[in-house]
Amino acid sequence: MCELLGMSANVPTDLCFSVAGFLRRGGATGPHRDGWGIAFYEDDGYREFRDPHPSIESPIARLICDYPIKSRIVISHIRQANVGAVNLGNTHPFSRELWGRHWSYAHNGQLDQSFATTLPLGLYHPTGTTDSEHAFCWLLDQIRQAFPEPPKEPRQLWDLIHQCCEQLRQMGVFNMLLSDAQYLYGFCSTKLVHITRRAPFGEARLMDMEMTIDFSGCTTEHDVVTVVATQPLTTNEAWTPFEAGELVIFQEGEVMGRRRSAGLGVI
Amino acid sequence: MCELLGMSANVPTDLCFSVAGFLRRGGATGPHRDGWGIAFYEDDGYREFRDPHPSIESPIARLICDYPIKSRIVISHIRQANVGAVNLGNTHPFSRELWGRHWSYAHNGQLDQSFATTLPLGLYHPTGTTDSEHAFCWLLDQIRQAFPEPPKEPRQLWDLIHQCCEQLRQMGVFNMLLSDAQYLYGFCSTKLVHITRRAPFGEARLMDMEMTIDFSGCTTEHDVVTVVATQPLTTNEAWTPFEAGELVIFQEGEVMGRRRSAGLGVI
Numbered sequence: 001m002c003e004l005l006g007m008s009a010n011v012p013t014d015l016c017f018s019v020a021g022f023l024r025r026g027g028a029t030g031p032h033r034d035g036w037g038i039a040f041y042e043d044d045g046y047r048e049f050r051d052p053h054p055s056i057e058s059p060i061a062r063l064i065c066d067y068p069i070k071s072r073i074v075i076s077h078i079r080q081a082n083v084g085a086v087n088l089g090n091t092h093p094f095s096r097e098l099w100g101r102h103w104s105y106a107h108n109g110q111l112d113q114s115f116a117t118t119l120p121l122g123l124y125h126p127t128g129t130t131d132s133e134h135a136f137c138w139l140l141d142q143i144r145q146a147f148p149e150p151p152k153e154p155r156q157l158w159d160l161i162h163q164c165c166e167q168l169r170q171m172g173v174f175n176m177l178l179s180d181a182q183y184l185y186g187f188c189s190t191k192l193v194h195i196t197r198r199a200p201f202g203e204a205r206l207m208d209m210e211m212t213i214d215f216s217g218c219t220t221e222h223d224v225v226t227v228v229a230t231q232p233l234t235t236n237e238a239w240t241p242f243e244a245g246e247l248v249i250f251q252e253g254e255v256m257g258r259r260r261s262a263g264l265g266v267i
Numbered sequence: 268m269c270e271l272l273g274m275s276a277n278v279p280t281d282l283c284f285s286v287a288g289f290l291r292r293g294g295a296t297g298p299h300r301d302g303w304g305i306a307f308y309e310d311d312g313y314r315e316f317r318d319p320h321p322s323i324e325s326p327i328a329r330l331i332c333d334y335p336i337k338s339r340i341v342i343s344h345i346r347q348a349n350v351g352a353v354n355l356g357n358t359h360p361f362s363r364e365l366w367g368r369h370w371s372y373a374h375n376g377q378l379d380q381s382f383a384t385t386l387p388l389g390l391y392h393p394t395g396t397t398d399s400e401h402a403f404c405w406l407l408d409q410i411r412q413a414f415p416e417p418p419k420e421p422r423q424l425w426d427l428i429h430q431c432c433e434q435l436r437q438m439g440v441f442n443m444l445l446s447d448a449q450y451l452y453g454f455c456s457t458k459l460v461h462i463t464r465r466a467p468f469g470e471a472r473l474m475d476m477e478m479t480i481d482f483s484g485c486t487t488e489h490d491v492v493t494v495v496a497t498q499p500l501t502t503n504e505a506w507t508p509f510e511a512g513e514l515v516i517f518q519e520g521e522v523m524g525r526r527r528s529a530g531l532g533v534i
Contacts, residue, residue: 045355045395047317059334067326088312096364100392123390125367128312181394 001082002092002108003032004192006177006228007074008184010252012043013225014068015076017213021206021233023065025078026055029208032078035091038064039104041073041181046102048095052088072252073184075177077106084130093177094133096124096140099150101181103140107132108230109173109189118171135174139164154183155257161185162247162259169245177228184250186228188242194228195239196253204234224253268349269359269375270299271459273444273495274341275451277519279310280492281335282343284480288473288500290332292345293322296475299345302358305331306371308340308448313369315362319355339519340451342444344373351397360444361400363391363407366417368448370407374399375497376440376456385438402441406431421450422524428452429514429526436512444495451517453495455509461495462506463520471501491520 005022007015019038027033036058037050055061055078077092084090092106111131123144124137142164143157151157161178165187168174175192178185186192197204199222201215219225228250232239242248245261272289274282286305294300303325304317322328322345344359351357359373378398390411391404409431410424418424428445432454435441442459445452453459464471466489468482486492495517499506509515512528 042355044319044352045317045358047355048314049316050312050314052311059330063326063330085311088309088314091312097392097394100394102394125364127364127367127369 001110001173002077002079003030003230004106004108004175004177004228005074005076006184006186007225008250008253009072009223009225010254011223012070012072013223014070015074016065016068017204017206017211018227018233019076020065020211021208022076022229023055023061023078024208026061028056030078032080034079034081034086035088036061036076036078037091037093037106038074038076039093039095040069040071041102041179042069042071046095046104046181048093048104050088050091050093052086052091073179073181075104075106075179075184077108082110083132084128087128089128090130090133092132094136096137098140098144098180103178103180105136105176105178107135108175108191111135111168111172111174115171135168158247158249158257158259162187165247166245166261175230182251183256184228185247186242186250187247188244190244191230192228192242193230193232193239194226194242194248195237196224196226198224198253203236205236207233207235226250226253268377268440269344269346270297270497271373271375271442271444271495272341272343272500273451273453274492275517275520276339276490276492277521278487278490279337279339280490281337282341283332283335284471284473284478285494285500286343287332287478288475289343289496290322290328290345291475293328295323297345299347301346301348301353302355303328303343303345304358304360304373305341305343306360306362307336307338308369308371308446309336309338313362313371313448315360315371317355317358317360319353319358340446340448342371342373342446342451344375349377350399351395354395356395357397357400359399361403363404365407365411365447370445370447372403372443372445374402375442375458378402378435378439378441382438402435425514425516425524425526429454432514433512433528442497449518450523451495452514453509453517454514455511457511458497459495459509460497460499460506461493461509461515462499462504463491463493465491465520470503472503474500474502493517493520
């Protein structure tokens with residue numbers, strides 16, 4: 001399997017602390033040695049860094065840990081391959097343009113082998129060979145077909161994304177992070193947690209290396225930062241698990257909406 | 268204006284030597300301080316690095332100069348902004364997916380202000396505000412409309428790309444590097460040169476910094492590497508200028524085809 005890391009914040013925020021712990025799992029404290037990647041939505045654009053080597057040995061990973069890139073939305077992924085060879089073309093996150101926006105996506109899990117026939121492709125086509133990228137292309141096609149233009153009411157879009165994720169969850173394990181440059185979407189099939197940090201800020205201690213930070217020293221009282229991850233990154237904070245089948249929509253660090261599996265209600 | 272750098276090679280080749288000289292022009296030996304980017308087509312995938320800061324001051328640029336990424340096709344760009352603010356979203360190269368392939372593109376020049384109305388958009392939309400990205404989206408739409416699937420005969424595609432480039436050249440200055448993951452396309456409106464290095468390899472001396480390399484020490488007799496640039500990068504080699512209106516198509520370091528302005532013939 002793989003692991004996911006995401007961030008949504010109301011001010012441009014660097015994720016160096018969390019990334020430092022997360023990337024340790026790519027070969028040191030975790031077995032996810034088959035590549036890693038990270039996408040940043042900065043105030044003025046989008047960029048991503050990907051490397052098919054273990055993050056623990058990657059000079060690009062070292063740069064990302066040391067060079068604070070301040071952004072409002074981040075999606076990162078460390079890979080332990082199942083479907084698709086270990087190579088750059090199969091390294092998450094994947095991205096495509098829709099409505100003049102960069103969409104970025106990373107997946108943890110595995111779909112059953114019928115994915116290629118069950119999920120017909122339209123305008124978007126994978127460049128690699130993973131089930132993950134195929135599912136992303138299919139998902140974007142569903143969105144584009146339903147909304148050739150951005151919907152005026154984002155809740156319609158959230159409903160559609162949840163329906164598609166539920167369909168994908170029926171085909172295997174589908175934990176996902178997705179962004180359309182405005183929202184961060186987290187969908188849980190089996191394993192996903194989140195934490196929101198806001199004033200009064202305290203101290204956090206990483207699980208994967210000896211590192212502690214006092215967030216009160218690098219924030220203002222207005223900052224709100226949510227981190228989403230496959231499993232908690234710190235040992236002294238309470239992370240909230242997603243429900244199976246739950247989509248949570250974040251913006252500026254806050255939960256803007258939730259969609260749960262049928263029977264569990266909708267906020 | 269800006270400057271372009273491209274490479275086509277028949278073996279995975281690192282471009283560190285040329286990039287080291289080229290990126291000096293982003294604030295040291297040249298005025299192109301408004302961002303820089305580089306795209307690599309490696310054997311197993313595509314990735315790009317972009318930074319809206321001067322390359323001469325960029326930690327990511329230092330990494331790229333020191334960390335040999337071996338690829339067969341490279342497109343790089345240093346920016347001196349005219350249309351569009353200096354920010355990450357307006358930093359070349361731009362990329363989109365077509366036919367399950369990454370297409371990458373960088374532009375040097377400026378189109379007249381009518382571009383937004385003269386070049387109607389279809390499926391691809393810019394995420395930034397430059398004339399360059401708008402022209403790229405328009406170009407990909409022309410290709411997609413003409414060839415929903417990759418043409419069996421690539422010469423038809425080359426004809427179309429040349430026709431589109433000629434149309435863009437009528438609207439201002441349009442020097443361009445483009446790749447569809449198979450070929451490197453260079454189109455010259457006013458300024459573009461290229462050089463092909465093959466056995467017997469010799470020594471090259473950079474123009475923009477004190478650096479000399481003896482290629483015979485890091486190549487085999489079968490290697491063929493072509494470098495394309497806005498202006499020569501070395502002082503002791505003969506670079507060949509493109510003609511105005513000429514499209515040259517490179518693959519594996521070799522010239523695979525040329526399209527020239529009407530009246531100048533076609534190879």
